[in-house]
Amino acid sequence: MDKKIHIAVIGCGRVSGHHVRAINKNPHLKLAAISDLSVKRMDEICGVDKVPHYQNYHTMLENHPEIDAVAIITPSGMHFEHAFDVxxxxxKHVIIEKPIVMTLKQGEILGEAAIKNSVQVFPVHQYRFNRCVQRIRKAILENELGRIQLATVRMRWCRPQSYYDRDPWRGTFALDGGCCTNQGIHHLDLLRxxxxxIKRINCMMRTFGSNIEVEDTVIAIAEFENGALGNIEITTAARPHDFESSLSIVGSxxxxxxxxxxxxxxIEFSPRPSDAIDFSDNFEDAYGLGHENIYMGVLNAILYDEKPAVEFLDAMNTMKLLHAMYVSAEKNTWVNLDEGLSSLQLGRQDNTLAQPYRVTKIKA
Ligand SMILES: NC(=O)c1ccc[n+]([C@@H]2O[C@H](COP(=O)([O-])OP(=O)(O)OC[C@H]3O[C@@H](n4cnc5c(N)ncnc54)[C@H](O)[C@@H]3O)[C@@H](O)[C@H]2O)c1
Structure with missing residues (x-):
């Protein structure tokens, strides 16, 4: 295959290195150009002498018609605006970091725009491709565990005040969300x-460990569509480091x-205990290795019309779950997911916070 898919990156912050490495590792992908407000950040990620770089992504897209797809790796609350422009x-197709958007309405508008312009939206939920997750997915599909009765998530991570103080968007309802939206979304997505x-959920949220407006600790109980019960505990207020990111499934x-x-x-796989050794990895950090699978999916979807690694509407259903959790905590009640309710707080408009991350076309 001679044709290469040309990828551009908007946002060269902490997680962008995983995208750049995944793109560079795939012989059928080419990193066409990068954009960040900060030249220093672009230099740190790629070396600005090695790849065309732009502080204004409009200029990047105007100068590089060969770009096929653009990775949106900007602050979460800006994903919608940046992706919508692209x-x-x-x-162009877009690959969007989690959470793909902040509100259900944004998802609806972006989905319609993608259809209208005949492009695809590729969400990044890379935890799905952890080898241990793939093993359990296969076990469930092939009925190795029997009828699923109980699914439990427990995330005990550490995000101290210094983490939130790093950038103005962190720890805000407008541009970030709390432990549920930023970190726990991986685990909520894995549950689904x-x-x-999930059919209905009842959730409590608190802020214990940092001076932020969003939640850093969440508990919830849930009932799945298949009748199983769910138990969710997510916190970034564990100290002094990350301890646990676990998910268990009890089947008949x-x-x-x-x-x-x-x-x-x-850790445990009762149908075949030896798989616990064969399907375990030792990740250095919370990002894992799944970005490579996401980009393989982008390639196959664009070139061969295959289903993307994670489908947009599927990722929007994870957003629906997330919003149901916030609504439950806001109203102190059970929430049925089929009502499609939206949080009053998550993704609320804040132009003062968003303004520094907006770029406009430079007039000729
Ligand atoms: N999949 C994962 O495991 C994972 C892990 C961490 C972060 N993320 C997600 O990735 C996104 C970025 O997180 P991060 O930790 O890398 O943030 P970051 O703040 O380190 O990086 C964001 C970058 O976007 C740049 N930016 C903002 N507006 C821009 C614009 N208009 N044009 C070009 N660049 C712009 C900023 O200058 C910054 O360098 C967030 O949505 C976050 O939730 C995903």
Whole structure:
């Protein structure tokens, strides 16, 4: 295959290195150009002498018509605006970091724009591709665990005040969300990926460990569409470091338990205990290795019309779950997911916070 898919990156912050490495590792992908407000950040990620770089992404897209897809790796609350520009003005595919958007309405508008412009939206939920997760997914699909009765998530990570103080967007309802939206979204997505959609949920949220407006500790109980019960505990107020990122599934025929600090280990798998060794990794950090799978999916979807690694509407259903959790905590009540309710707080408009991250076309 001679054709290469040209990828551009908007946002060269902490997680962008994982995107750049995944792109560079794939012989069928080419990093066409990068954009960040900060030249220093672009230099740190790629070396500005090695790849065309732009502080204004409009200029980047105007100068590089060969770009096929653009990775949006900016502050979460800016994903919608940045992705919408790329889809609507330049008609390019977009790969969007989690959370893909902040509100259900934004998802609806972006989805419609993508259809109108014949492009795709590729969400990044890379935890799905951890080897231990793939093993359990196969076990569930092939009925190795029997009827699923209980699914439990426990995330005990540490995000101290210094983490939130790093950038103005962190720890805000407008541009970030709390432990549920920023970190726990991986685990909420895995719950749905492994055991299907949740029917109703009851949730409590608190802020214990930092001076921020968003939640850093969440507990919830849930009922899945398939009748199983769910138990969710997510916190970034654990100290002094990350301890646990686990998910367990109790089925009528057996038990599976994923764990480690980053859901990278198969701790127990009763149908075949030796798989616990064969399907465990040792990730260095919370990002894992799944970005490579996401980009493989982008390539196959664009070139061969295959289903993306994670489908947009599927990721929007994880957003629906997230909003149901906030609404439950806001109203102190059970929430049925089929009502499609939106949080009053998550993704609320804050132009003062957003303004520094907005760029406009430079007039000729
Ligand atoms: N998948 C994962 O495991 C994972 C992990 C960490 C972060 N993320 C997500 O990635 C996103 C970025 O997180 P981060 O930690 O890298 O943040 P960051 O603040 O380190 O990086 C964001 C970058 O975007 C740049 N930016 C902002 N507006 C821009 C614009 N208009 N044009 C060009 N660049 C612009 C900023 O200058 C900054 O360098 C967030 O949505 C976050 O939730 C995902």
């Amino acid at each position: 889809v609507n003005i330049y008609k 990926y492994l055991n299907g959609d 025929k057996g038990l599976a338990m994923l764990g480690g600090s980053f859901t990278d280990k198969l």
